[in-house]
Amino acid sequence: MAEIATIERIGQFVDEKVTLRGWLFNKRSSGKIRFLQIRDGTGSIQAVLVKNEVSPSTFAVADTVTQESSLVVTGVVRADDRAVGGHELQVSDIQVIQVAEDYPITPKEHGPAFLLDHRHLWLRSAKQHAILRIRSHLIQAAREYLHQEGFVLFDAPILTPTACEGTSTLFETDYFYGETAYLSQSGQLYAEAGAMALGKVYTLGPTFRAEKSKTRRHLTEFWMLEPEVAYADLQDILSLAEELVSHLVNSVLTHKSEELRTVGRDLDKLRLVVPPFPRITYDEALDLLRQRGMAMKWGNDFGATEDTVLSEQFDLPVMITHYPVQAKAFYMKSDPDNPNLALCLDMLAPEGYGEIIGGSQREDDYHQLLEKLAAHRLPREPFEWYLDLRRYGTVPHAGFGLGIERTIAWICGIKHLREAIPFPRMLQRIYP
């Protein structure tokens, strides 16, 4: 019996007989030869049937199988530089598992609504397949990097008792006995408790925003990586952000270059992503915007438009620091040299992709934090546990959140976040 192989590792079996288990995604014929394009989840390969070399029934199969039919194909692996992936399969036998019905996604163009309605099938298309393999690699590379750096995984809860940053963008659910729980928008506050216990922690899980935004940069459910480090300041976290992001880009370039080619990414642009990244202050960013004719009042946070313009000015991700405190969240520490500025960073991906990271040094002083809660008109009681972290052995600490889908969209060069996650959730989309 032939060994069962995967297309990803087909190069190990040159001139050997193997069995592949997969699906037909395309075919063509030329006289007495049939070419079947087979995918098996790990890659794709051309399987070649020559009329005189297989049984008549096997040859006939090639004419009856339809797109996405499942089949088990046996043959000899041939190295062939002209073939996609460098190999093809000289078929001796085909076992059809199922002849698929008329497959709805054809090589012709489909609109996004149709493709999203068929997301469970669209995943099989070459580009979506490549994006999801890059996603898998990127997330695992991030985890491995952080573990090597001594971080401990610290899963933050999804069901939370408080509406930390206002209830307008929160999903809520009935808990028991009349209580209400909210779906987490960030694991950060919990990660801070983790950092005080474990030193260096990270969370990586789904987060939720019930935003009525229909832009290509919004999902209602998205994954976020949030490292949090005890005894760290803004400078430490700037270095970590820069090292992590450049490591991720480099790792995808090294291990997923074929997938990047499949999605049509310009690899040269990614190869530029090497530290140090440019660092500018909010004030400098404001000047840049003004030079481009975008008048903006000091004090406001940048929106998507400003982020896009700023990120187009650089070939590398740019880190913007020292935003006005009034533009940022209550938990950020103020700059001791200028209390109007927060010790924070946003990282914008280049080429107009915009924000992929937001972070800060945290307010570690109990009394300052109380004042900040009051200034943001937040109630004290639900934050008592968070205040405890400043009562009992407070230390300087800092962290950030990296948006997984935004990072994938940038690295893959895709404009809409909906392709960066298996089943995107958007304003008008929870099916399938």
Add this chain to the structure above:
Amino acid sequence: MAEIATIERIGQFVDEKVTLRGWLFNKRSSGKIRFLQIRDGTGSIQAVLVKNEVSPSTFAVADTVTQESSLVVTGVVRADDRAVGGHELQVSDIQVIQVAEDYPITPKEHGPAFLLDHRHLWLRSAKQHAILRIRSHLIQAAREYLHQEGFVLFDAPILTPTACEGTSTLFETDYFYGETAYLSQSGQLYAEAGAMALGKVYTLGPTFRAEKSKTRRHLTEFWMLEPEVAYADLQDILSLAEELVSHLVNSVLTHKSEELRTVGRDLDKLRLVVPPFPRITYDEALDLLRQRGMAMKWGNDFGATEDTVLSEQFDLPVMITHYPVQAKAFYMKSDPDNPNLALCLDMLAPEGYGEIIGGSQREDDYHQLLEKLAAHRLPREPFEWYLDLRRYGTVPHAGFGLGIERTIAWICGIKHLREAIPFPRMLQRIYP
């Protein structure tokens, strides 16, 4: 300046001067010597101050610092076989970051409600710290194992449009425009779509059950690892389950033995966990229960009591297969040799810990699946996308779900799941 070190790696700095940044968790004095127990998140060490070897103000610090005060300690690392961890620090300088207020968790016994109310601080205790480090290691070891085996991470959505297995244990939330979304109870159905696209996938994320159960084995929010494999049958998935679980136990034994000792685990019992695991059928399990005086009608699923008794019969995890179809979910494939039985498995951890895995070969035939939906009185329409997976290139496939907290509880030898996750969510508990 002394190098900044972590306690975990202190062995690299014997006879060198280093700086540690952490918290005081205990202290004692003996004449002209003060012993400070310092933790830094990576481990703990005894710091020794000798009156004549430090400045009077530094020596005085040792008398004023309280439990959980944050401090930066500089000194020379000495190897000492009598010390916990094999090293101690001969202090030359202490910088106090904050003298903590009266810390609520003292070495005396506290009740579980008190500890859970202070979970954000309880995490710092030696046992909780050890469990969370084991959790971090175990999850990463599982991911690395699956990636090495060619699996692709495939994050399933949390917000889902359908109440797949009845609405009684579902959390729901208002989506937009009057729609309702449910929090996922399992990523499996989505992982099946992933397996048809990518061959071998896994999900690892939070899942939710709104069960009104107050047992030590229930959390309303828990993490689940769900591998799903195309072209796999029940036998394949039994092997995968056995290999994965034994790998996890072995990896924790190898890399986290100190943490296992901290939680008081009997390591010899874990060392037994080597394949092959015993495999019995549901019928054989029923016989075992009857021999122990537990009469049970054929056809019902086992509950926590039966699982406990069964799992006490084995030194290894036991895999129980071929349950009655009526006891199991609609998506399981029936045994072609006996359609009353499902091609399924439950894995029970030994020592009475009970179920850690549930899985099956999936129904891959379109018409059979339609019948099963009807037999379970489930509507067809919300499952149209799932039925598509049987219309377009269906293949045999199988998978399982491994409960992360249950696996951690078993490996750590703790009776209650609430200690196996940073912030447990239970019937009466969503704070902090």
